[in-house]
Amino acid sequence: DGGITQSPKYLFRKEGQNVTLSCEQNLNHDAMYWYRQDPGQGLRLIYYSQIVNDFQKGDIAEGYSVSREKKESFPLTVTSAQKNPTAFYLCAAESGTGGSYTFGSGTRLTVV
Amino acid sequence: SQQGEEDPQALSIQEGENATMNCSYKTSINNLQWYRQNSGRGLVHLILIRSNEREKHSGRLRVTLDTSKKSSSLLITASRAADTASYFCATDRGGGADGLTFGKGTHLIIQP
Numbered sequence: 001d002g003g004i005t006q007s008p009k010y011l012f013r014k015e016g017q018n019v020t021l022s023c024e025q026n027l028n029h030d031a032m033y034w035y036r037q038d039p040g041q042g043l044r045l046i047y048y049s050q051i052v053n054d055f056q057k058g059d060i061a062e063g064y065s066v067s068r069e070k071k072e073s074f075p076l077t078v079t080s081a082q083k084n085p086t087a088f089y090l091c092a093a094e095s096g097t098g099g100s101y102t103f104g105s106g107t108r109l110t111v112v
Numbered sequence: 113s114q115q116g117e118e119d120p121q122a123l124s125i126q127e128g129e130n131a132t133m134n135c136s137y138k139t140s141i142n143n144l145q146w147y148r149q150n151s152g153r154g155l156v157h158l159i160l161i162r163s164n165e166r167e168k169h170s171g172r173l174r175v176t177l178d179t180s181k182k183s184s185s186l187l188i189t190a191s192r193a194a195d196t197a198s199y200f201c202a203t204d205r206g207g208g209a210d211g212l213t214f215g216k217g218t219h220l221i222i223q224p
Contacts, residue, residue: 004154033211041216042116042214042215042216042217043155043200043202043212044214045212045213048210090154090155092155098143098204099160100145100157100160101145101155101157101202101212103147103154103155103156104154105153105154106152108152
């Protein structure tokens with residue numbers, strides 16, 4: 001059953017800590033994306049990757065970092081430099097042909 | 113940057129009625145997509161319409177696209193309680209797949 005797996009579902013972070021959100025796909029898609037969603041808002045693009053070992057900043061990359069060492073995996077690190085990290089984070093993948101996106105079920109990050 | 117803007121922000125109708133949501137965008141697009149999000153979950157792709165198409169159907173869904181007015185509409189016919197969700201339009205500007213740009217969504221409530 002092809003899809004995207006995000007973990008954990010819920011994550012709590014203390015002020016000043018870095019945390020890493022996992023995103024794994026078994027769709028064999030080239031392109032992967034990280035979006036942030038705030039309450040009542042649409043999705044904003046954080047980072048994206050079109051191919052292994054390459055990634056690009058999106059609209060709100062400050063305070064975040066990513067890596068793409070394997071095609072299947074695109075982890076997102078929320079660093080202590082991100083001043084307002086509490087949000088719902090969504091990972092997506094697309095085949096690279098300009099088609100529809102497949103989303104994971106999201107990680108809800110809360111700063112405590 | 114958020115390109116799409118959905119209208120209305122919220123819509124409440126009786127089960128069995130039709131629901132219409134609108135989306136406006138600002139720049140030229142390669143395609144426009146509609147997604148559904150149930151509360152606290154990931155997004156699910158509903159339908160994709162390309163810039164050279166004017167109308168598309170999928171089951172109870174009908175999407176129109178007017179590139180001259182930079183607008184799209186999503187019609188859900190014979191609504192059901194299970195259609196209660198947020199609906200987002202997203203535009204793909206193409207030419208490198210720099211991520212979809214999402215609107216803030218329409219929250220649809222179907223009253224049983």
